[in-house]
Amino acid sequence: MAASPTTSPSLELPADATLPERHPEAPAPGEPIPPHSAVCFGCADVPHGLRLEFRVAEDPAGGAAVAARMVLRPDQQGAPGLLHGGLLTAAFDEVLGSVVALVTRPCVTARLETDFRRPMPIGSTLWLHARVDGRVGRKLYVTGTARLDAEDGPVVGTAKALFLKVGMEHFLRNSRPEDLEALGVSAEQIRAARS
Ligand SMILES: CCCCCCCCCCCC(=O)SCCNC(=O)CCNC(=O)[C@H](O)C(C)(C)COP(=O)(O)OP(=O)(O)OC[C@H]1O[C@@H](n2cnc3c(N)ncnc32)[C@H](O)[C@@H]1OP(=O)(O)O
Structure with missing residues (x-):
């Protein structure tokens, strides 16, 4: 049977x-x-952004790992008083991308899966951790966890x-010229x- 176009x-x-x-x-x-x-949107100090703060984490196996922190604001709600789920995925995109950048750059997200395990109340702080688990050629496999x-x-x-x-040409070809300039x-x- 042929794979669905959404199956990676x-x-x-x-x-x-x-x-x-x-x-x-x-x-x-x-x-x-x-x-x-x-x-x-993920890491800069911009009013509408996630404003994630990062540090390099120790990895017992000698690999690359990061820890990050994100305070959940009222303007990030989905369900009443709870973080919008898409913003956890956005936070993971940023945190997993930042650990990859400790190994090699530039890289882009090809695929990202999030499992939502518990609700995240506004006003709480997320503590995120990510690690590069392995590399095969251009491909970097990364996992992450968010704790409350x-x-x-x-x-x-x-x-x-x-x-x-990817090469720099990925951005030179695809980004808006005014942003590159x-x-x-x-x-x-x-x-x-x-x-
Ligand atoms: C100047 C200022 C700069 C400034 C630089 C600043 C850096 C900021 C970085 C920000 C990062 C982001 O925001 S990223 C934003 C979100 N991501 C994106 O926009 C990426 C959009 N997608 C793409 O551009 C493309 O699909 C790529 C680059 C991901 C892949 O295209 P490609 O390079 O042609 O690679 P392709 O041949 O398709 O695939 C290579 C291998 O990977 C596998 N592969 C590809 N996609 C997937 C997938 N979704 N799931 C599983 N596997 C996949 C293929 O099966 C293949 O395996 P095999 O056959 O080899 O086994």
Whole structure:
């Protein structure tokens, strides 16, 4: 039977995956990870954003891991007094993406699955953790956990994702030219990537 167009390959870690180390220039465990962009919905200090705060976490196996914190605001409600579920998925996208960036960059999310395990009351704090479980070529397999109000609090959500390493041309070809130019990319570079 033909696969449905919405069916993607599995997110299970392949048997030939290897555990990637942090890039030598990545921050060390305990150090904060600054926003990767001043306007990012996930990590920048923008009024409407998630405003996640990050640090590099220790990984017992020597791999790449991050810890992050997010305070749940009244403007993030879905059900009354509870976090909108899509925002947990957005938080996982950011947190899992940030741990991948400790290994290699740039990467983009190809697939992300969220399991919602408990309601998340507005006013509480999410403590998120993510780890790169393995790499096969361009593919990075990542998992994450969100806990309520403490680093060892009850699990409210878990996630699995596949990120793919891309070249800078991914952004040069697809991002809005004015946003690239604001980062210092020349119109000529954008034209060349798109020709
Ligand atoms: C200048 C300033 C910069 C500034 C840089 C700043 C960086 C900021 C980063 C922000 C990150 C994001 O927000 S990401 C935002 C959300 N994500 C996106 O927009 C990505 C949209 N999707 C895409 O562009 C594309 O589908 C890609 C790049 C993900 C994949 O396309 P591709 O590169 O052509 O790769 P493709 O051949 O299709 O697939 C390669 C392998 O991966 C597998 N694969 C592909 N998709 C999936 C999937 N969903 N689930 C399972 N497996 C998959 C394929 O089966 C294949 O396996 P095999 O046959 O090899 O075994």
